[in-house]
Amino acid sequence: xxxxxxxxxxxxxxxxxxxxxxxxxxxxxxxxxxxxxxxxxxxxxxxxxxxxxxxxxxxxxxxxxxxxxxxxxxxxxxxxxxxxxxxxxxxxxxxxxxxxxxxxxxxxxxxxxxxxxxxxxxxxxxxxxxxxxxxxxxxxxxxxxxxxxxxxxxxxxxxxxxxxxxxxxxxxxxxxxxxxxxxxxxxxxxxxxxxxxxxxxxxxxxxxxxxxxxxxxxxxxxxxxxxxxxxxxxxxxxxxxxxxxxxxxxxxxxxxxxxxxxxxxxxxxxxxxxxxxxxxxxxxxxxxxxxxxxxxxxxxxxxxxxxxxxxxxxxxxxxxxx
Amino acid sequence: xxxxxxxxxxxxxxxxxxxxxxxxxxxxxxxxxxxxxxxxxxxxxxxxxxxxxxxxxxxxxxxxxxxxxxxxxxxxxxxxxxxxxxxxxxxxxxxxxxxxxxxxxxxxxxxxxxxxxxxxxxxxxxxxxxxxxxxxxxxxxxxxxxxxxxxxxxxxxxxxxxxxxxxxxxxxxxxxxxxxxxxxxxxxxxxxxxxxxxxxxxxxxxxxxxxxxxxxxxxxxxxxxxxxxxxxxxxxxxxxxxxxxxxxxxxxxxxxxxxxxxxxxxxxxxxxxxxxxxxxxxxxxxxxxxxxxxxxxxxxxxxxxxxxxxxxxxxxxxxxxxxxxxxxxxxxxxxxxxxxxxxxxxxxxxxxxxxxxx
Numbered sequence: 001x002x003x004x005x006x007x008x009x010x011x012x013x014x015x016x017x018x019x020x021x022x023x024x025x026x027x028x029x030x031x032x033x034x035x036x037x038x039x040x041x042x043x044x045x046x047x048x049x050x051x052x053x054x055x056x057x058x059x060x061x062x063x064x065x066x067x068x069x070x071x072x073x074x075x076x077x078x079x080x081x082x083x084x085x086x087x088x089x090x091x092x093x094x095x096x097x098x099x100x101x102x103x104x105x106x107x108x109x110x111x112x113x114x115x116x117x118x119x120x121x122x123x124x125x126x127x128x129x130x131x132x133x134x135x136x137x138x139x140x141x142x143x144x145x146x147x148x149x150x151x152x153x154x155x156x157x158x159x160x161x162x163x164x165x166x167x168x169x170x171x172x173x174x175x176x177x178x179x180x181x182x183x184x185x186x187x188x189x190x191x192x193x194x195x196x197x198x199x200x201x202x203x204x205x206x207x208x209x210x211x212x213x214x215x216x217x218x219x220x221x222x223x224x225x226x227x228x229x230x231x232x233x234x235x236x237x238x239x240x241x242x243x244x245x246x247x248x249x250x251x252x253x254x255x256x257x258x259x260x261x262x263x264x265x266x267x268x269x270x271x272x273x274x275x276x277x278x279x280x281x282x283x284x285x286x287x288x289x290x291x292x293x294x295x296x297x298x299x300x301x302x303x304x305x306x307x308x309x310x311x312x313x314x315x316x317x318x319x320x321x322x
Numbered sequence: 323x324x325x326x327x328x329x330x331x332x333x334x335x336x337x338x339x340x341x342x343x344x345x346x347x348x349x350x351x352x353x354x355x356x357x358x359x360x361x362x363x364x365x366x367x368x369x370x371x372x373x374x375x376x377x378x379x380x381x382x383x384x385x386x387x388x389x390x391x392x393x394x395x396x397x398x399x400x401x402x403x404x405x406x407x408x409x410x411x412x413x414x415x416x417x418x419x420x421x422x423x424x425x426x427x428x429x430x431x432x433x434x435x436x437x438x439x440x441x442x443x444x445x446x447x448x449x450x451x452x453x454x455x456x457x458x459x460x461x462x463x464x465x466x467x468x469x470x471x472x473x474x475x476x477x478x479x480x481x482x483x484x485x486x487x488x489x490x491x492x493x494x495x496x497x498x499x500x501x502x503x504x505x506x507x508x509x510x511x512x513x514x515x516x517x518x519x520x521x522x523x524x525x526x527x528x529x530x531x532x533x534x535x536x537x538x539x540x541x542x543x544x545x546x547x548x549x550x551x552x553x554x555x556x557x558x559x560x561x562x563x564x565x566x567x568x569x570x571x572x573x574x575x576x577x578x579x580x581x582x583x584x585x586x587x588x589x590x591x592x593x594x595x596x597x598x599x600x601x602x603x604x605x606x607x608x609x610x611x612x613x614x615x616x617x618x619x620x621x622x623x624x625x626x627x628x629x630x631x632x633x634x635x636x637x638x639x640x641x642x643x644x645x646x647x648x649x650x651x652x653x654x655x656x657x658x659x660x661x662x663x664x665x666x667x668x669x670x671x672x673x674x675x676x677x678x679x680x
């Protein structure tokens with residue numbers, strides 16, 4: 001498929017997955033990939049984590065948008081912006097923009113906002129998603145990448161709108177829930193990209209989350225991202241002592257054993273990863289985008305760029321489906 | 323204190339840490355070691371993804387302790403927290419009449435707070451822990467804490483509901499029946515109207531009905547919360563911080579450690595899970611250099627592979643150093659990333675040798 005098709009297919013992509021699978025990394029890489037395709041990107045962060053800004057060499061994010069990377073017309077790349085979204089700020093902004101600024105102040109100053117959130121759980125989530133919807137409506141030329149809360153929370157987060165439709169049957173919050181449901185269930189506006197590691201438990205959870213999201217939220221699922229695959233090193237199949245002899249290299253004392261142990265470890269892990277990738281394909285009929293494990297473990301702009309390029313290549317290699 | 327001694331002497335162990343670091347697995351390993359030392363041990367998991375069930379080879383963990391047979395002199399039980407079920411039990415326990423319990427259990431507001439609210443999950447986890455420790459007479463209870471968005475919500479959880487009962491809105495709602503001055507009541511009515519404009523009046527009506535039904539039970543709940551709170555700060559309770567060696571998760575772990583320190587809670591052990599093995603004492607650079615010289619040959623691939631692992635092992639150790647300083651008194655345990663995954667008792671046993679012997 002043409003990568004541009006993917007970045008034009010929906011205006012909002014929600015990146016979800018269990019903790020530790022590299023959700024934030026994938027969020028950054030998707031935004032970068034969109035920008036490389038000439039699509040302006042906006043990253044929305046909802047958990048107040050600092051990692052994301054660091055990946056672009058910037059400091060912390062705030063409620064006000066900042067630019068993480070400028071557009072480069074010569075290179076055909078668009079800009080990348082980012083911001084956080086907290087429920088308290090989203091609530092205030094929402095009430096103020098709906099002519100209820102006095103209620104808003106009263107709710108916050110009395111602490112009643114927390115009680116309200118208890119009375120109707122999901123109200124905070126709905127305000128955050130409502131704001132995402134407002135951002136989407138305000139600028140249809142922007143590709144919004146939302147770094148969703150970790151897996152279990154992601155389902156609660158995305159299910160909030162449906163839950164609130166039952167709990168709150170009138171009023172502005174109800175209307176907000178209706179509009180958020182419209183966004184979530186419209187594949188041309190929104191899709192979810194699930195991220196996993198090629199390991200047994202994360203794969204199980206991804207499959208479970210995927211079916212839950214489809215059944216309980218009705219949101220469209222995009223390709224899944226399998227993160228952290230050890231790149232192949234074909235030479236490892238050969239015994240290191242033999243390989244050294246063939247190349248006329250003399251190994252130091254103990255070196256053959258160290259090389260053999262490292263090769264054995266990698267071969268085992270690669271085999272497990274291959275099995276899990278196959279199992280995922282078997283259990284979930286969604287296209288897969290595969291990202292390499294980065295042994296350097298420092299994620300900066302160069303690494304994000306590399307992952308973005310890989311994503312674009314992988315999208316290009318996908319067959320058929322848009 | 324070594325992890326072995328910790329498991330042998332603690333009565334409650336709380337495993338904390340961010341999501342995806344292997345908290346559940348570590349909790350299971352610690353509980354298994356407790357049973358090995360002859361203790362009657364329970365492990366409580368909160369995670370809805372049933373990771374512990376996978377690890378223990380159990381298909382149906384329930385809200386009541388289920389016994390796991392194995393090669394140990396003590397007893398091992400596992401259970402998966404059912405938040406709503408635990409809350410329902412608590413309501414039944416403190417209701418003055420069956421009718422009062424029923425009115426609460428059927429209230430829509432109650433259904434919301436008992437199933438969908440994350441603070442409730444944390445509160446009930448601590449409640450269950452208390453129940454197992456005090457009422458079910460376990461020697462050791464290991465709890466895998468919920469993956470909270472905010473570091474130590476679960477510590478605060480027992481107080482959440484009682485604070486809720488002390489909230490101005492609750493007083494406002496209850497004011498008319500408590501005979502507070504009429505002026506306050508008028509202000510209350512006005513306030514409720516404004517809130518109704520936002521969420522609709524049904525939510526408010528449900529809430530009022532809930533609080534009215536709840537009347538008379540507050541003291542029981544408050545007392546219980548106080549006892550749970552006291553257990554969490556008792557010397558028999560220990561905290562184990564679990565982390566993985568990635569920079570972002572170690573940063574989160576450092577944040578947890580600071581929050582615990584602020585609350586005057588010592589971390590008894592820091593368990594760093596899945597550290598890449600180091601295959602040779604040499605530095606990554608030397609192997610990388612040889613890999614570059616020999617690029618394209620099989621032995622070049624071998625050197626490149628060794629360099630990959632040497633590099634990540636050093637990076638992980640660097641990231642870890644920053645955290646170690648923050649948990650000065652804790653036993654630091656490095657658990658290697660194994661070449662296979664843990665998903666059965668044998669796998670847990672293999673992991674236990676690293677966690678317990680360090």
